[in-house]
Amino acid sequence: MLRRTPHVLQALLQVIDPALAHATEGGDTFSPFDVVGHLIDGEETDWIPRAMLIRARDTAPFTPYDRFRHRERNRGRTLDSLLDEFARLRATNLELLHAWHLSEAELDLRGEHPTLGAVTLRQLLATWVAHDLGHIAQVARVMAKHYAKDVGPWREFLPVLKDRER
């Protein structure tokens, strides 16, 4: 699954209209551009660094995920350049993950999440996958809502337009 995400996002987002790239669901919700930036943060600061701590039997609490680091980091960037960067970072991280040849016993090793407490490496990897999929769903939902007015009376047959209404 983790290999698929860059391809899914490229198929959805490469060379899209900037209005769509920066569309949000209001407030400080994420645009597709923000989501790709957030996923880059995950590659650089979260999943693999946390897995490294666990493998090293280091029980220091993980550094909390900074959900808004990307806003400063990616100012002035294009979405296409972020998509390329995400794909490169993900590929490198998956090479590393494979090279570890994780055993069942290692997958059961525990780390310390700053708010959730003890978590296993196995749970971390499953969360990486579910987190990707949640953000793919978010990107598609935000893009669908961009067409909310254009669909006219069909709105009532498109439940995605009402998901996560604020």
Place this chain on the structure above:
Amino acid sequence: MLRRTPHVLQALLQVIDPALAHATEGGDTFSPFDVVGHLIDGEETDWIPRAMLIRARDTAPFTPYDRFRHRERNRGRTLDSLLDEFARLRATNLELLHAWHLSEAELDLRGEHPTLGAVTLRQLLATWVAHDLGHIAQVARVMAKHYAKDVGPWREFLPVLKDRER
């Protein structure tokens, strides 16, 4: 956008585990396999046939979209074969759509939706796009939920796992 959907779904779904291909959100909700079947129904019976009626200035009500036609139609099929079929049907339909060279005036032509009443060709095309995106979001959400137990305590940080709870 309409060109992107087959690529997005292939990136998400080609050669996935059948358990994931047939996972649902319970009841008669759609699995990824069902979604691709439903999109094929749209290509064969809905979007282009309705657009043809409108272009022909035919004000007979559209045939209602049969939301469960695909269940009989695709019995015994593999998800990969449905993905290929969807991509072929979509490509053919988009060739036709382009060949029409729709004018602004034609986009404002109206048809009669069996329950929604008067709708324009422009709204039909926007709905085709938003419908695709809604179902992409659904596939990603259903797949994320497949990992709901595996994520352990991270569940509370993954709102996608609670979306459309029944």
